Amino acid sequence: MASSNSIPSRVLCVDGDLAGESSTASRRIRAIVDALREHGVEVIESLSYEDGLANLVSDTAIHCLLLDWSLGANDEGSHAAATDLLRKLRKRNEAMPVFLMADRKALSGPMTVEVASLADEFIWTLEDSPAFIARRVEAALDRYFDGLLPPFARALVNYNRDAEYSWAAPGHQGGVAFTKSPIGRLFHDAYGETLFRTDMGIERGALGSLLSHSGPIGESEQYAARVFGSDRSYSVLNGTSASNRTIMSACIGEQQIALCDRNCHKSIEQGLAITGGIPVFLQAGRNRYGVIGPIHPDQMTPAAIAAKIAANPLAAQAKSQRAVYSVVTNCTYDGMCYDAKSAEALLGQSVDRIHFDEAWYGYARFNPMYRDRYAMRGAASSHADDGPTVYATHSTHKLLAALSQTSFIHVRDGRGAIDHGRFNEAYGAQASTSPLYALIASNEVAAAMMAGPSGEALTQDVIDEAIACRQAVAQVQRELAAKGEWFFTPWNAPEVTDPATGVRYAFADAPADLLAHEPSCWVLHPGESWHGFDALPDGWCLLDPIKFAVVAPGMQADGQLAEQGIPCDLVTAYLGQHGIVPSRTTAHMVLFLFSMGVTKGKWGTLINALLDFKRDYDANKPLAEVLPRVLAAAPARYAGMGLKDLGDQMWAELRAGRMGHWEAEAYAQLPKPVCTPRVAFQALMAGEVELVPLNEMANRVVTVGVIPYPPGIPIVMPGENIGPADGAWISYLRVLQHWAEAFPGFAKEVEGTIEKDGVYSVYCLKS
Template sequence: MSSTMLALLASGEIVSNSAPGRAAARLQEELAQRRIDLITTVSSDDAGAMLRANSAIQCLLLNWDLPGCGNPPALNVLEQLRARNLQLPVFLLTDRETVSNMPRRALELANDFIWILEDTPTFIGGRIQGAIERYSHAVLPPMFAALTHFARVHEYSWHTPGHTGGTAFLKSPAGRAFYDFYGENMLRSDLSISVTELGSLLDHTGPIAAGERYAAKVFGADRTYYVTNGSSTSNRVIVMASVTRGQLALCDRNCHKSVEHAITMSGAIPTYLVPLRNHYGLIGPIPPDQLTEAAVAQAIQRNPLTSTADSQRAVHAVITNSTYDGLCYNVRRVEELLGESVDRLHFDEAWYAYARFNPIYRDRFAMYDSDAPKSHNGPTKFATQSTHKLLAALSQASMIHIRDGRSPIEHGRFNEAFMLHASTSPLYSIMASNDVSAAMMDGPGGTALTGESIVEAVAFRQVLARLKREYNDKGEWFFDGWQPDRVIDPSNGHKHAFHSAPAELLCNEASCWLLNPGDSWHGFGQLEKNYCMLDPIKVSITTPGMQRNGQLADRGIPASIISKYLDNLGIIVEKTTDFTILFLFSIGITKGKWGTLINALLAFKRDYDANQSLSQCLPNLLAKYPMYAELGLRDLAQKMFARMKELRSTAKMSAGFSALPDVDCSPVQAYEALVRDHVEVLPLNLLAGRTAATGVIPYPPGIPLLMPGEKFGQAGSPALEYLQVLESFDREFPGFGHDNHGVEVRDGRYHIYALRREAAP
């Protein structure tokens, strides 16, 4: 914490040569002596803007007669503040006569009063300082508060880490540069598990345990565990605590590779649930008819691996929510369907930790029923959340949330799996950032922060849609957003084109984002009504070329070229497919940030239409691959699009991921063969009829095309055809190659580990 405190004085009389103005000046001098900086503003509009923009403010001194908007303006400031922060101390500057006539609401929202013309500056300054100190202590979550206190003690340490609070770095030039870059506080708070005052992450004791209990309350769980190795580790902990050799697990085929690893390590027998795909190749939800008790039983029966299982009933089920592209299930409905077949539901919500804090996501996250009376009739639910992805936390910060139901795993047993994966030297800064993320989401702050993200995402989407409409009216092309064409106001039934719909409607009404049955924009067919919703803050920009009937147009612009162009401007996208680019509107988004993106998209259009030289718009590409020197931006786009159309890359991708391959052995059996070196590395043309020894995971979309133990199929199989398309494209267009986990590229050819024939069952 900074040793200097900060207060805001909002009063129209600050600059006047009046008795209140002179009293305010004397108060400012007194506060300066107490190391309290005082910033001033003279209107309600300025005060509201300052409170929104500067979270370092620790106290508000508010003149009841403040000029500005609202009736009265000071009450408007109070209402805005309390919508974001219930704890900030507020002193009303007024006189005793005014207080007797003040609205009850103002009295409820303020903490105290200052009689600036009656009390001495010393007395008032002491009250303000005391309020700030209490606020500074109360605003810190448990574990972070203990960590900051310990770091201030400056004790001599004889334990690890060896840099002992950063002092070791000061003994060399490189170390000094490291120290100066990261700062003393980060290094002093890098502590050993030997520090008993902070408790233990492995035993869940002390301030660390208090932080986990606090996070459980904030995120609506019965229990929460801090994880310092990312949600990849969180997924492994849950799976290995819940299911083991000889037991069945239902697994969303749209799973992160950490789930594949967890299934492999646990020895569980997976039965896969296959999600839908649309014309863009984007991954949709698992249809509800695949989640019924009868459908699950049939899927288990069809799986040849399940014949060796201890029981034909699945123990565990893993569902990805939301999907990478922002599709959110109605979890209440999923629980109703899958709860008939399995006692433990595991939702991978790595990209979705904010859902609890905005009503637009109601019933669409794992801990949705945390306010309901506890019932042991429903399945036990787990959620993994990457706190660092879309909340404010350090990389690798993750949480596991648990709500107990049928077949719970008590803490002692669960913690054995936790300790199996947790480091005995966790980074305290990561745990503290989990703590702070929970504090930021607690109370009205979570709603305010998530609401701001939605507002900015909606504003960007509407600007994009308006530009698309205006260019279309002129017969020109532009980018579009993957979102509904029209929305309906449920209060009056009025239909709005998306670009002209009231922003307030889009920001607050979940029905505007539903994937309604048969709507052509989403491309997932006759989905059950209210089953799936598009998250407004995950924005996919679509590029020309793909039509809604799944056919390619005569002309198009591959999304990878636009991503490369944006990268040259310092704009890094989250994900690129053939014709979509994904941007995440996290709580750190600003109007300036997305305004710059709009300008960059307009610049691309100008350069594309002018067929600008690649030396001007893609100099980094040209420097590395001079083979493109004779091409302009439009030339390159048309050449790539023509090849994609010839290869049918998007259709081949959908085909490759839509059908489950035949299977030879379980993932753990394939892994054991890999460890024993009962494998060989083969090019694509020799993989027909063979079995994958490792997962094959093309990025994008970053989900398994083949799991360990699954067959490549015969020559011309969907999986092999898609890999051949990728290989061919990568050779022809260097600099635009794909990232495929489980694939080695040798002289431009894809090679993959396969089980030796004698090793395959």
């Protein structure tokens, strides 16, 4: 990053007189532009409001706008265009300095109050000198840059500008060490000097301390709290896994009950191993495509929670029969967004600390599409003191714009609040004493990008692009279906209703503005078969439009497989061969995540690739042509096969092996807990375990979580009995093991297992 006095300043000047040469107005605006350029300011020239707006939308490196109010016909129509430009700018950037330029004599009619409020200053081009006007613009640029950088980023900029000599860690000393060897020099030049100059040890008091939350780092966390609506926010540099473990360490003691979403990340399992908590699980539903849905609200009532605790064989060991903590995954990886306000009210009757794991959902606060569906709703001060303490964890690197590893913990204090000093001990146990300051800055900048109107503008852009892609796929599918051909279908409601008019549209034909701004178009309504979660109350769950899944043909409405179908593992392999990497693949769906980095060109290429797959699949193109990497991985197995040949074999195995059936059975029930995850983990670390192959695993107690990907949810947790040889969990693993053997290169990842010679083994307690 650069200091404010070294950032290249860019000004957009929208003035039709820039094209002229002889008129007084042309000479005067040209003199103003020349004066700015003499002082090193880059000026972009635009002759119309339309071109000016296009520049502002496409170039966020513009720092100031000079706008001629009398451009064009200088009439009501041109003034309306200028007003529209200013409105659209302010929706994206409320701080950019705007100078409205006019000649008093040429001014037609009074400016409105709205226009006056959208602009910052006025320039009467024929009165003040060009040099004076240029100085006014430069002063506004300085103020803009000073206000643009949030606290820590500003401190880091200033530190880098001071160019100190350090005699402390790190040893590369601002990157100098790298320049002393050929490989080091390549590394240094690849990343640039600024990264290394801003990588320093904790001796730099001017930057504050991550562990004591002091100085600019503390100010940065306070800034993030204001942006995200929390009482306190903590910057975390080793992912939301560490954020989740921090919260659990602070909230749960040995032999205390924790209400845990079974649809949980592995870090929740790790938090249980650290704390010694007794998990009582809330189970989510599952549809015919294997999508894990939300927990039904009936499971969150006090009576249901009390019954779950009473039925848990480990709960009798608990210090109290009241849970001290609850965690819910919101939104899920597949895009299931809870009515978080209602979920909090339900859970708050039984527990004082509620944690929403929103790793994939840090943007929700900033767009009205998600109103009431996230943890940090409204202002922190607007919530009642007698409500539960609420935590949210955000992976700012996932769908916001921070660097990898960055995360935030947000806290809204209420009942059961944990004071900062106590919480910080848990935080320090998960943090490094040698943080990379570039990560802190990127976390803060990701928050700053969401502040003010830019947050809604940025998130709306993502929603708009995702909807455009969904509708394009739906239109292609409909066109091909009319010809009797197959194609992929977007996973969303096939029809939507405009609540204002009652008009019902096919999804492909619905007004894009309706889909982009009306949450009811994305709610899982009862009785709609597309989502497969019919028992849910209306409004309880919303499908996040930016988590875009396509469904391949083959799964029938009754949950049975058709005789013919397209296995999505093959689709993903094909896309990968063409440089397209989906987020996740199940047997019947491929998931793509839209973010601020997705463009029309990117999703247009995706649709082209899906069409290419259809063409090559229907033509049964040889694997040697379309999937050479697959063929190279197992040439004897795939020799002479075409794309459809392999797809037909895969589909036949899905039907014969009943993978979907056993997956559903494995997630429909909970194994019997024999000991807590902590006891199981300690046995593993002490070596009091044995590695047991699948064919000998019946009724053994596992000491690791067994987590097939997809869906990435544990079928068995540490301390649970894996059940009989013909039970759901071993049967599901047996099917996955056979799949890996039958189709080399397409094995499912099963975390917690150790594969050797095609056999899965799992660490279990010694018998």
